[in-house]
Amino acid sequence: MNERRADDAALLSRSRDGDRGAYQALFERHADELRRYIGRWLPPRVRQRVSVSDVLQEARIVAHERLSSFEERGPNSFRNWLLRIAELKTKHAIRRHVGTAKRAADREAATNAAGGTSKIAAPLPSPSEWAIGLETEDLVDRALQTLSDDHRQILVLAMQQRLPLREAAERMGRSRE
Numbered sequence: 001m002n003e004r005r006a007d008d009a010a011l012l013s014r015s016r017d018g019d020r021g022a023y024q025a026l027f028e029r030h031a032d033e034l035r036r037y038i039g040r041w042l043p044p045r046v047r048q049r050v051s052v053s054d055v056l057q058e059a060r061i062v063a064h065e066r067l068s069s070f071e072e073r074g075p076n077s078f079r080n081w082l083l084r085i086a087e088l089k090t091k092h093a094i095r096r097h098v099g100t101a102k103r104a105a106d107r108e109a110a111t112n113a114a115g116g117t118s119k120i121a122a123p124l125p126s127p128s129e130w131a132i133g134l135e136t137e138d139l140v141d142r143a144l145q146t147l148s149d150d151h152r153q154i155l156v157l158a159m160q161q162r163l164p165l166r167e168a169a170e171r172m173g174r175s176r177e
Helices: 003-016 020-041 052-065 077-098 127-145 149-160 165-172
Strands: none
Touching (some): 020 052, 052 077
C-alpha cells in the first residue's frame, strides 16, 4: 500500500470516529483534483449561476454525510468515490440550472455593447461521454500505478495538475531537463 493510500486510510478511520479535523484533511487531499474535475464538466453558462466551489462544497457535505457507507475496494477507491459524488453533484447543478424552464441558464442571452450575444451555451456531455471519461481516468490511474514513483509524480504534476514543467521539476527538486 503506498504512503498516500495509507495516510488516507488512517484519516478515514479517524474521520469515521468523529474527528472532524481528520475529515477536513482527508477531503483537502483530494480537493484540487475534485475542483479540476468539476471545472471540466461544468458548462460556462452554468458557471454564471453556480461556481465550481459551490459544487465542491456540496460534494464535501454529501461525502461527510455518507462517510460511514464508504467501502474500501482497492487502490484509489476513496478518490474514485469522491469523484463519483462530485460527478453527481455536477450533473445535479447542470440539471438545476439548464433544465429548469423559468430560470434555465441556456435561455438567457447575455449581450455585449453592440447588442449581440456575447456567449453561447456549451453543449452538455452525453451519458456515454461521461462514461468514457470515467473509464479513461480509470485506465490512466492504472497505468500510472505501473510507473516508478518519479515518473508517476512528474506526470501527475504536469498532466493532471497542469503545472508548467519548470514548476513540476522544482517541486521534485530537479532541473527542467
